[in-house]
């Protein structure tokens with residue numbers, strides 16, 4: 001085994017929490033390595049509802065601190081990543097007998113707006129009466145409809161948010177590796193952790209990496225890791241709940257805004273969200289005890305979401321056969337007593353630092369990842385001090401640092417992003433659809449793609465005629481977006497797995513050709529990559 005250089009900290013996990021920590025630590029001048037056993041965001045961080053939101057329903061549970069933190073963070077995100085975190089209008093329809101009713105909900109939304117210091121993307125509005133509500137969203141069931149409230153939160157691309165954090169962490173000097181599993185902790189005789197053993201899952205080779213502190217940011221895998229590495233803990237840290245989303249064709253449920261629904265099945269809050277060219281319904285929330293590596297929707301999850309949607313949109317008459325795709329993820333919730341309902345569990349996080357040189361971060365949300373990361377790095381520095389190894393770090397804060405797609409943006413808002421789109425049309429001759437798509441996904445990185453399309457017009461062709469993704473993005477995924485496998489491309493960077501009617505199977509061979517050429521795959525490697533992608537599609541279809 002070879003011995004690798006030393007780091008101040010090694011981060012385990014390349015979800016939003018881990019990459020956020022690596023980026024924050026690197027920005028503060030620390031020497032950091034990150035290991036992710038799959039792709040960036042291959043865990044929960046690409047399976048969320050893709051919202052950067054204050055969490056209106058946490059208000060109901062009195063979690064004012066969490067809501068305040070989240071709405072403040074929402075504002076930061078729209079500034080540092082306006083291409084990725086965009087305002088999205090939501091409607092709450094209010095029916096006869098609903099609790100809270102229209103007026104109380106109106107008060108709740110004033111509180112929500114005030115916690116955002118009245119700087120939400122837009123202030124909420126109340127629409128009284130059936131016709132006013134239907135004018136907003138004609139698909140809603142009219143019987144008993146008393147009105148509706150409109151408020152704003154933000155939608156994001158969760159996988160890309162993770163990816164841009166990883167890219168920036170690397171630009172700042174962090175050593176980040178995908179498909180690299182941490183298999184063991186290295187310890188001194190007195191138990192102090194001195195590093196980790198890693199295994200490259202694509203080549204099978206192992207090595208030891210030494211570090212002064214190890215940060216475990218393994219999300220839903222945290223307790224599995226604690227058991228596997230025999231870390232003494234008096235209780236499981238997490239209660240994991242499974243959340244499923246279904247994707248249906250937009251024409252089956254055409255929505256102009258996201259809708260916040262109370263499921264008629266079990267009174268839980270779920271969302272119907274216009275997303276890409278589709279409508280997404282989610283999520284479920286059920287306790288999960290299996291392996292975090294095999295999470296999938298089951299037939300009950302799909303039926304529950306169809307039934308929940310039909311309660312509000314009877315004209316849609318959704319049935320499982322309408323479903324294009326599903327995704328399922330595990331919430332890494334802080335463990336609460338077993339008799340507490342899943343939906344009541346707090347989404348707040350905790351950071352534990354231990355005298356053996358291990359920091360564990362558990363819980364949290366996509367929305368608050370940047371603050372969580374900052375706190376985890378603060379605690380890491382404090383632990384190093386306590387262990388007699390004080391480490392100098394600068395005071396830089398990611399709050400003021402744009403993500404790569406927003407770096408150099410003249411106007412850090414949607415108008416600034418639209419200006420890139422206009423440049424792609426004027427300078428590179430792209431059509432309006434492709435230009436809008438590319439600037440919306442890649443921000444300031446889009447001109448690099450446009451240059452490739454100008455040089456080779458076939459790269460500007462759509463991969464799926466229904467969707468705006470073009471072939472240049474597949475190449476870019478490998479050359480600039482750190483994709484190493486067919487699944488990396490089709491599940492997270494150009495996510496046909498989720499939005500294409502054939503879930504990207506038709507394009508997968510050509511994607512393998514493009515990647516195979518760039519990564520010099522052997523025929524056997526190419527075949528294996530395709531098999532693995534087909535297995536991923538099969539997992540998402542297992543409920544059928």
Ligand SMILES: Cc1cc2nc3c(=O)[nH]c(=O)nc-3n(C[C@H](O)[C@H](O)[C@H](O)COP(=O)(O)OP(=O)(O)OC[C@H]3O[C@@H](n4cnc5c(N)ncnc54)[C@H](O)[C@@H]3O)c2cc1C
Pocket residue numbers: 012013014015016017018035036037038039040041042043044045046047048049050051052053180181182183217218219220221225241242243244283328329330331332363364365366367368
């Ligand atoms: C259904 C659902 C909807 C959600 N919706 C929202 C939302 O709309 N907005 C919001 O703010 N939050 C939302 N969340 C919460 C949010 O998605 C999660 O809190 C967040 O993604 C967790 O990120 P993480 O980095 O902690 O975990 P993960 O993304 O799971 O990352 C952990 C990583 O650790 C890696 N790993 C595990 N073991 C090892 C090892 N031995 N070596 C190396 N790597 C390892 C895994 O492969 C994994 O990639 C939602 C969650 C769910 C489940």
